[in-house]
Amino acid sequence: MNNATKDLLFKMADDALIIGHRNSEWTGIGPMLEEDLAFSSMAQDKIGHAQALYKILHEQFGEAEPDALGFKRSEKDFKSCQLVELPIGEYDFSLVRHFLFDHAELLRYEMLATSSFQPLALLAKKVKGEIKYHTMHADTFLIQLGTGNEEANARLQSSLNYAWHFALGIFEESEFENELISNGVFAGEKVLRKKWLEKITPIIEAANLKVPATDESKIALGGRKGFHTEHLQPLLEEMTEVTASDIEAEW
Amino acid sequence: MNTTTSLDPRIKRLNLDSENELSPTNSHLVTWEVFHQEKKGKQPIHAGIVHASSPELALVYAKEQYARRGKTTNLWVVKSSDVYSFSPEDEDVFATTPEKTFRDPASYKVRDKIEAYQKRKTA
DSSP states (O other), X not given: OHHHHHHHHHHHHHHHHHHHHHHHTTTTTSSSHHXXXXXXXXXXXXXXXXXXXXXXXXXXXXXXXXXXXHHSSOGXXXXXXXHHHSOOOSHHHHHHHHHHHHHHHHHHHHHHTTOSSHHHHHHHHHXXXXXXXXXXXXXXXXXXXXXXXXXXXXXXXXXXXXXXXXXXXXXXXXXXXXXXXXXXXXXXXXXXXXXHHHHHHHHHHHTTOOOOOOOGGGSOOOGGGTOOOTTXXXXXXXXXXXXXXXXXXXX | OEEOSOSOHHHHTTOOSSGGGSOGGGTXXXXXXXXXXXXXXXXXXXXXXXXXXXXXXXHHHHHHHHSSSXXXXXXXXXXXXXXXXXXXXXXXXXXXGGGOGGGSGGGSOOHHHHHHHHHHHHO
């Protein structure tokens, strides 16, 4: 059972850490001051979530300290989905990714609020409002831009089409699905994916966009098992550039 | 009466007569006054401004700009152009108010009565 829960914690923590770092790349160069500030704060929240999850791994399962888990593991140990490691691209892509990812994250935490694994249930209750704000931001801006001019709509649609099969990779199942479900830890990726699609479809439509068609064979799988795109390794190097310069330094 | 196009000096410097004359690249942005309410029942206090293209987005931005630390119960946003104010040359209507100390509760002579009451109580 421990391995199943640890796997769940690692993928959630790694997702949060990587998307937090990616989104923080917009700090200082966001499309406008207000958006820059909001997006940066949300990126910071994500890193906070990663820290809280790594802390559970450390305290409940004897894994290394949160900093070591975040910054001292190799690429193949990362269980994050491939969606989060993609470069930030243009703002339309970052916004669409933020929308697709955060809805999945919000629903996942909602499901975990009743988890039999107490530390996760407590964390889920704690971060509920924070992630609700993230989706509120994503929905409001997506609808605003999607119903704006033709260029904005077209850019969002093409980013949505590009991100779609990566986003479905969020729900890549692990070998532990049945164990997590039967022990009441987590109701599973299949249920989450269904809830997610039901939740985002009306919002995508309200933004005058089309829900891309799903081709099961195109879903970006592998991330949950440590297989990543060429974009993760350089990101990990950048994240650890300073610590790597003096590995023994105290911070 | 004047309507305030914007309280933001960056916008004011552009010397625009109304929002409609903002440059085309900025025409989707409106200035919103943000009011911050700390506790339920307390009055919302003016906190500053945000730029946003809709009231919904203004609230979303206001949250990160003015409610990022400390306690918050709610936020209000009001379009800056919906805020009416006196003309600066009419400031003289307020000129003598500071002299009207009889309107100031501090000027009432109640200290004696309070002291007499406290004396009676402790006696």
